[in-house]
Amino acid sequence: MTQRVCLVHYHEIGLKGKNRATFENQLVKNLHRALRGQSVDSVKRVSGHILVSFASGQATDEQARIISQVPGVARVSLAYLCGLNQGEYCAAAVRALGEAGEFETFKVHARRSATTYELHTLDLHRLVGGVLCEAFPDKRVKMHDPDVTVMVLVVQGSVYVYAASRIGVGGLPVGTAGKVVTLLSSGFDSPVATWMVGRRGAVCVPVHFSGRPMTSDSSEWLCQDIVDALAPAGLIGRLYVVPFGEKQREISLAVPQSLRIITYRRVMLSVAEHIAELEGAKALVTGESLGQVASQTLDNIAAVNEVVSMPVLRPLIGSDKMEIMRRAEQIGTHDISSQAAEDCCTLFMPRRPETHARIDAVHEAWDAFDHDAMIEELVSTVEYRDWDYCPSYKPPKSLAAWHRELLPAHDLTS
Ligand code: ATP
Ligand code: MG
Numbered sequence: 001m002t003q004r005v006c007l008v009h010y011h012e013i014g015l016k017g018k019n020r021a022t023f024e025n026q027l028v029k030n031l032h033r034a035l036r037g038q039s040v041d042s043v044k045r046v047s048g049h050i051l052v053s054f055a056s057g058q059a060t061d062e063q064a065r066i067i068s069q070v071p072g073v074a075r076v077s078l079a080y081l082c083g084l085n086q087g088e089y090c091a092a093a094v095r096a097l098g099e100a101g102e103f104e105t106f107k108v109h110a111r112r113s114a115t116t117y118e119l120h121t122l123d124l125h126r127l128v129g130g131v132l133c134e135a136f137p138d139k140r141v142k143m144h145d146p147d148v149t150v151m152v153l154v155v156q157g158s159v160y161v162y163a164a165s166r167i168g169v170g171g172l173p174v175g176t177a178g179k180v181v182t183l184l185s186s187g188f189d190s191p192v193a194t195w196m197v198g199r200r201g202a203v204c205v206p207v208h209f210s211g212r213p214m215t216s217d218s219s220e221w222l223c224q225d226i227v228d229a230l231a232p233a234g235l236i237g238r239l240y241v242v243p244f245g246e247k248q249r250e251i252s253l254a255v256p257q258s259l260r261i262i263t264y265r266r267v268m269l270s271v272a273e274h275i276a277e278l279e280g281a282k283a284l285v286t287g288e289s290l291g292q293v294a295s296q297t298l299d300n301i302a303a304v305n306e307v308v309s310m311p312v313l314r315p316l317i318g319s320d321k322m323e324i325m326r327r328a329e330q331i332g333t334h335d336i337s338s339q340a341a342e343d344c345c346t347l348f349m350p351r352r353p354e355t356h357a358r359i360d361a362v363h364e365a366w367d368a369f370d371h372d373a374m375i376e377e378l379v380s381t382v383e384y385r386d387w388d389y390c391p392s393y394k395p396p397k398s399l400a401a402w403h404r405e406l407l408p409a410h411d412l413t414s
Helices: 019-034 061-068 086-098 121-135 189-199 218-229 245-254 257-279 298-305 321-331 359-366 371-380 397-404
Strands: 003-009 040-046 049-054 075-082 105-113 148-155 158-162 165-167 179-183 203-210 238-243 283-285 383-386
Touching (some): 003 061, 003 158, 019 040, 019 049, 049 061, 061 165, 075 148, 086 158, 189 203, 189 283, 189 321, 203 218, 257 283, 257 359, 257 371, 298 359
Parallel strands (some): 179 203, 179 283
Antiparallel strands (some): 003 075, 040 049, 148 158, 238 383
16 A cells, blocks of 8 residues: 655745755654654755654654644645556545545646656656546636646655645744743743744753742642643753742732732743753743733833843734634643642732832842842742753753752642
8 A cells, every 4th residue: 555654744934055954854853753653764954845654654643743832843744655557546535536525627737847757748748637637527727726736756666645734833942942931830921932942943941930949839830731731842851840829928018018929920931031041042931921010011021021131022912812812722722721720829919909019119129138048049049840842942050959959849849
């Protein structure tokens, strides 16, 4: 029986010059990881595509679905892999068109890449088109904008035939854009923000601030579920958890009520920046969206931002909540985020938070407690858990000593 393979298409973006091989090799590595447990036979570069074949010889729609979730994949087609045998690839074209669902019009599009095959594209159009017209006498050929296009690719002694493709998430392969630390709550926004920078090729290291020991650890569990939900994209290797409850209590006693949130956020961003430095990450990421809540006005964003020198990326800054929720559904984090959990943000909340903080008042509040000592202590008590979803994640090696000092990973290891 003719083999069925997944033919992976990627955008030309980022593929110029020397980048191209790096991009393709990374995508091959990431696809291997995403397809663990699927009895992959090989994942290899083939003339501007990546070809994935399976031990069974019969790639499935489920395998194509897994591939479509990997950043860098623009489209994936379940293709018939034929030899240079006219009878075989014409029969494959009939099957591919037969599986394409409802349609009225079609065309054949043939492409040859670096081949000595005697038939040229026009010959292939005529040959395969003729066979399809006979097999589907009630359907029409339409050269411009047909319902279905049957692709016939002749590459290095093989012919790939397919008629339908699944849209992928696009973007760039994780591992081609450096590392970021993302501030992850269990809400809707920050998982989406994390996924978005991961989709642009960044390895993501989320940091979650929990209200423990003043709250339960339920938000920590939700964050772990979020990491699991994002597994198909392969962008997270480690989650850090910072038990923040005690320090929030200290802050709430030291600073005016209306400035509590801004002060918590300044501490959170500073701790995240320290972790980013230890991890060798180049930027921080938050799920902020302009004006969404009190802490996300321009004044307050600026008042928080000034404590760090690293770039803070806010991929959702111009997004509406509905758009974010739709994306959360698509990436599988929506239902996890809709479960209410106390985290550090629900702890010691002021009745009336400041929406347009005056910077001198913020500085006065900041100096009302030993913020440097607090930040240092929080960094030294951080806990973490590793996953093997992201082949490009490298834990900070030079920091072995620091890691040994970490508290045992608490209930996060179970
Ligand atoms: P989200 O849905 O991501 O929780 P939100 O709409 O609840 O966002 P805020 O709570 O103001 O908005 O949080 C703004 C951003 O601050 C979040 O998107 C996230 O990046 C960060 N953040 C908030 N709470 C936490 C937390 N407990 N741990 C880590 N980061 C947090
Ligand atoms: Mg939140």
